[in-house]
Amino acid sequence: xxxxxxxPEPRYGNRPTMKDVAARAGVGLKTVSRVVNSEPGVTPDTxxxxxxxxxxxxxxxNDSARVLRKGRTASIGLVLEDLADPFYGPLSRAVEEVAxxxxxxxxxxxxxEDPEREQELVLALCARRVDGLIVIPAGDDHRYLEQEIxxxxxxxxxxxxxxxxxxxxxxxxxxxxxxxxxxxLIAHGHHRIGFIGDQPRIHTATxxxxxxxxxxxxxxxxxxxxxxxLGSTEPDRVRRAVETMLSGPEPVTALFAGNNRVxxxxxxxxxxxxxPVALVGFDDIELADLLGITVISQDAAAxxxxxxxxxxxxxxxxxxxPVRVELPTKLIPRGSGELRPS
Amino acid sequence: xxxxxxxPEPRYGNRPTMKDVAARAGVGLKTVSRVVNSEPGVTPDTxxxxxxxxxxxxxxxNDSARVLRKGRTASIGLVLEDLADPFYGPLSRAVEEVAxxxxxxxxxxxxxEDPEREQELVLALCARRVDGLIVIPAGDDHRYLEQEIxxxxxxxxxxxxxxxxxxxxxxxxxxxxxxxxxxxLIAHGHHRIGFIGDQPRIHTATxxxxxxxxxxxxxxxxxxxxxxxLGSTEPDRVRRAVETMLSGPEPVTALFAGNNRVxxxxxxxxxxxxxPVALVGFDDIELADLLGITVISQDAAAxxxxxxxxxxxxxxxxxxxPVRVELPTKLIPRGSGELRPS
DNA sequence: CTGAAAGCGCTAACAG
DNA sequence: CTGTTAGCGCTTTCAG
Numbered sequence: 001x002x003x004x005x006x007x008p009e010p011r012y013g014n015r016p017t018m019k020d021v022a023a024r025a026g027v028g029l030k031t032v033s034r035v036v037n038s039e040p041g042v043t044p045d046t047x048x049x050x051x052x053x054x055x056x057x058x059x060x061x062n063d064s065a066r067v068l069r070k071g072r073t074a075s076i077g078l079v080l081e082d083l084a085d086p087f088y089g090p091l092s093r094a095v096e097e098v099a100x101x102x103x104x105x106x107x108x109x110x111x112x113e114d115p116e117r118e119q120e121l122v123l124a125l126c127a128r129r130v131d132g133l134i135v136i137p138a139g140d141d142h143r144y145l146e147q148e149i150x151x152x153x154x155x156x157x158x159x160x161x162x163x164x165x166x167x168x169x170x171x172x173x174x175x176x177x178x179x180x181x182x183x184x185l186i187a188h189g190h191h192r193i194g195f196i197g198d199q200p201r202i203h204t205a206t207x208x209x210x211x212x213x214x215x216x217x218x219x220x221x222x223x224x225x226x227x228x229x230l231g232s233t234e235p236d237r238v239r240r241a242v243e244t245m246l247s248g249p250e251p252v253t254a255l256f257a258g259n260n261r262v263x264x265x266x267x268x269x270x271x272x273x274x275x276p277v278a279l280v281g282f283d284d285i286e287l288a289d290l291l292g293i294t295v296i297s298q299d300a301a302a303x304x305x306x307x308x309x310x311x312x313x314x315x316x317x318x319x320x321x322p323v324r325v326e327l328p329t330k331l332i333p334r335g336s337g338e339l340r341p342s
Numbered sequence: 343x344x345x346x347x348x349x350p351e352p353r354y355g356n357r358p359t360m361k362d363v364a365a366r367a368g369v370g371l372k373t374v375s376r377v378v379n380s381e382p383g384v385t386p387d388t389x390x391x392x393x394x395x396x397x398x399x400x401x402x403x404n405d406s407a408r409v410l411r412k413g414r415t416a417s418i419g420l421v422l423e424d425l426a427d428p429f430y431g432p433l434s435r436a437v438e439e440v441a442x443x444x445x446x447x448x449x450x451x452x453x454x455e456d457p458e459r460e461q462e463l464v465l466a467l468c469a470r471r472v473d474g475l476i477v478i479p480a481g482d483d484h485r486y487l488e489q490e491i492x493x494x495x496x497x498x499x500x501x502x503x504x505x506x507x508x509x510x511x512x513x514x515x516x517x518x519x520x521x522x523x524x525x526x527l528i529a530h531g532h533h534r535i536g537f538i539g540d541q542p543r544i545h546t547a548t549x550x551x552x553x554x555x556x557x558x559x560x561x562x563x564x565x566x567x568x569x570x571x572l573g574s575t576e577p578d579r580v581r582r583a584v585e586t587m588l589s590g591p592e593p594v595t596a597l598f599a600g601n602n603r604v605x606x607x608x609x610x611x612x613x614x615x616x617x618p619v620a621l622v623g624f625d626d627i628e629l630a631d632l633l634g635i636t637v638i639s640q641d642a643a644a645x646x647x648x649x650x651x652x653x654x655x656x657x658x659x660x661x662x663x664p665v666r667v668e669l670p671t672k673l674i675p676r677g678s679g680e681l682r683p684s
Numbered sequence: 685c686t687g688a689a690a691g692c693g694c695t696a697a698c699a700g
Numbered sequence: 701c702t703g704t705t706a707g708c709g710c711t712t713t714c715a716g
Contacts, residue, residue, distance in 0.1 A: 373703075388702085
């Protein structure tokens with residue numbers, strides 16, 4: 001009578017396990033584990049025999065099982081807006097390098113600026129028990145993370161503050177940078193200065209707008225509503241905003257662009273004009289030097305590195321109160337911000 | 343006598359498990375599992391009770407355990423050169439979107455163009471049992487992956503072919519694109535055309551060089567050694583190459599830049615010159631339109647998407663022979679490539 | 685120096 | 701509809 005063989009799905013395509021290696025090498029399971037993990041206390045000869053079995057079988061340790069047992073995944077998660085954005089690529093890379101130095105892998109996810117997607121991603125990462133999390137928030141309420149953080153997932157917020165919870169943050173000085181950029185335009189003789197920024201629910205957008213208002217007020221300039229436009233960074237929207245501000249009886253003579261995407265579109269929109277319009281953009285852009293675009297630059301790599309270093313300090317046991325780090329920005333004059341009003 | 347309580351490391355910061363939820367809800371473990379996974383066959387009332395316990399305890403399923411049991415991680419790995427490079431950001435994002443559509447997470451890793459680091463990363467991903475792998479090779483020998491692929495990790499190579507193993511590949515038409523670009527320069531009257539490319543061990547670099555040679559030969563032009571320079575894409579190196587080619591009694595009148603980084607440096611190096619030098623670059627670049635740079639463009643997002651779709655087709659069971667997909671490139675004339683020799 | 689036993693948290697398989 | 705049992709592949713513990 002044939003025994004009813006239950007034949008469960010072959011796991012991982014029938015990979016050899018430590019048990020298989022042990023059988024082949026004629027040693028105990030734990031000895032294989034020792035060899036695989038380079039633990040001391042194994043005879044060189046035994047090591048060799050085990051190693052041979054490993055090579056012959058093509059064994060590779062299953063980290064899923066290891067993780068289950070050890071409780072650490074040696075991985076961290078990074079949730080950002082869009083990896084295709086030239087600001088986030090370098091940031092992510094910088095995080096990766098720090099993670100690598102700590103023996104951890106990085107799992108990236110793009111929220112596409114959608115709060116629900118942010119949450120979905122973050123919770124998926126929590127379910128995988130990443131050791132830590134770096135989040136560039138899309139939403140403004142992160143209470144859903146409270147339990148996770150309490151349960152031990154270290155979290156650092158980057159670029160924008162966390163919403164309604166107390167946590168570590170690494171930000172750029174959006175307010176100060178914007179204020180400086182606008183003051184720079186004012187110093188070059190401009191009064192009617194337009195501000196085109198990202199959607200008002202994004203913290204950096206409102207901070208940069210605040211910097212604009214402050215600079216204008218400091219100079220005694222009353223801001224007109226038509227000089228300010230917040231909204232999507234879609235080229236069409238930005239282009240229309242530029243055109244609106246440059247038309248009418250009293251057009252602006254200078255523009256402040258609230259982020260890299262706005263700057264790019266603004267440059268394109270201004271390119272065809274006969275009368276030059278001054279421009280300062282927030283965030284540096286590749287080739288901006290050749291185009292002579294004056295910018296407020298923030299160091300994306302430094303932001304990422306700083307955040308990751310904080311995260312690993314937490315993972316290494318630092319348990320001080322949440323910190324808020326603010327990184328400075330830098331004005332880089334290249335011509336477009338030094339044009340005088342025509 | 344107090345019982346010796348073994349107190350192992352609190353795992354995951356003492357998170358509740360399904361067992362805890364079951365106890366609290368007064369149901370069996372499996373019922374909790376059913377609720378968590380939205381499996382059918384549970385009374386609405388029971389679902390509610392379990393759900394309450396889940397919320398009260400802040401339970402979140404531990405995917406590590408799930409993975410161990412199910413044998414699928416619902417994650418794929420992507421090993422590329424450098425996430426900070428504007429070519430790879432969009433590529434990675436495109437892969438992520440496809441992965442997301444299939445319910446999988448993406449783990450990124452940068453090889454920094456170092457074959458050892460590539461291998462280290464790939465094997466780390468294999469140890470985590472990613473379901474599939476997309477690799478932009480840094481090295482030229484991927485036999486180390488044979489066992490892994492046989493063991494069931496679907497793998498697609500991108501941008502450059504796999505070395506010494508037979509596997510799926512998605513490439514851009516480097517040869518054809520380069521040939522077209524150089525022919526374009528020839529058609530505009532150039533004969534002395536320089537080629538500056540990446541290191542010769544990189545497949546795309548030699549393919550693009552081959553396109554250059556073919557275009558030159560087709561036009562009956564004998565290429566001089568001094569017109570060709572392969573090597574690091576470091577700005578200093580590229581700048582020196584540009585300057586060498588433009589000096590001497592018979593300077594080149596046009597340059598073909600082998601990739602985006604070379605193009606950027608070439609543009610900078612040419613910017614100060616009084617005599618214009620024609621330029622065509624491989625890869626499109628942000629703002630190249632405004633600078634009037636003629637390029638051979640490849641669609642990074644399409645490359646990533648195509649590769650990811652192939653990968654998931656494999657994961658869904660497709661087991662045809664390895665395929666080699668070649669995506670076309672496109673010449674985008676913007677001025678720099680249409681300059682005539684001075 | 686080596687190995688047997690227990691168990692990480694979950695899901696598959698089977699009974700009730 | 702619900703619960704019990706076994707076990708995924710590894711590390712931990714403890715006994716040789």
